[in-house]
Amino acid sequence: MPLVTTKRTGLVDQVIAQIRELVSSGEWPIGEKIPPETELVGALGVGRNTVREAVRALSHAGLLEVRQGDGTFVRATNEISGAVRKLCGPELRQVLEVRRALEVEGARLAAGARTDEDLTGLEACLTIRNEAMRRQDSTEVATTDAEFHRLLVAASHNPVLISLYEGIRETVASSVATALNRDAQAELVSHAELLAAVRDGDPRQAAEEAGAFLDELLSQMGSESAAEQLD
Template sequence: MSLTAPRRAALADQVIGQLRLQITSGEWPVGSRIPTEPELVEQLGVARNTVREAIRALAHNGLLDIRQGSGTYVAATSELAGVMHRRFAGAQARDVAEVRSTLEASAARLAARRRTPRELRQLETLLARREAAWATGDVERFVEADATFHMAVVQTSHNEVLTALYADLGAVVRAFLRHDVGDELRPADHVDHGRLLTAIRAADAETAAAEAGSYALVCHR
């Protein structure tokens, strides 16, 4: 979509808004590389300097990560997520695990009470993808599949504040999950999430909370 505006500052703001939308909508997921500057120039119909200015602004806000010689990658889905990622990048792994455990236990308890048939089917699909990703031995694929499954459980809580808070912590969670997994997927480290789905399906709120709350602490080394 070509963008036009009478002033360069206003045009840059439009480009920033367009790129932010593609990030927040999920079109460019966290960890993905965005199109190159020449590609964005062609897509948006603006000057290269305007695209560069927009990318730098979003990188400053924590949404994008500019890696010299590699490209520009999505670092977070919102400005708050970017702030959290920078703020907690050096946090103790145990602290992150405990916060994740608390949030996921609360979400799973609510999910068991509020889940819909459609959401149960979605969780089944995402869990199957998680297991398939583990079977491939691809660390990055597994981390993304695991994070997506946990995010779906949180969304099933139907608590917008809890969901937004967990989503903003997403980059932090993924970073520490990669740390926990390491360079390879070892059979001894596999954690069965089937019991969590069974508890949510059975509307067993306390078992769901106990299962979800234990995962982050079990995975943490």
């Protein structure tokens, strides 16, 4: 088959690329409302239809969320995270199940692959998290807890697993915050044993510790659902 002369990228693709960059870089943070259509048209120098088509495409990809009568908001920083959010929706159970699959394997691999630098980062993050717990700063607890799990998976040094987990970072952070809001005792969960297992190079124990607290949350949710059905 003969090669075909390439064509210039269309205007819609160019607008999509610019918006995606603004979102992924944090210039437009998650949860924030993006500029209105008229402002985007003027700033980008394109027509309304081009902007609408780009926003529609990014909405389908899960990066943006169009709320009729309210505007368009940033939903995720990349397509993987956006897809997970769309698939899981508001269902915390589904998010926790995805987290468990990735974090258990991440912990198991980290126990055999972690470096001294990884351990230092994990210990520092857990120290900050515990201090936030003592201050009863739930926002800081949620942020540092999510970061601890990210660093744990990063310590696996498996690029495919790390890439998958990076794709659901916002979803993980949301699930942590939601769990804390659902149960005030959730902030008392300690990751000291998990960190010790990784430090000691014990893959079995690390995987068990990584899954234990998520199993407990899932079990609590199952009990709540059963109680609701009985009511």
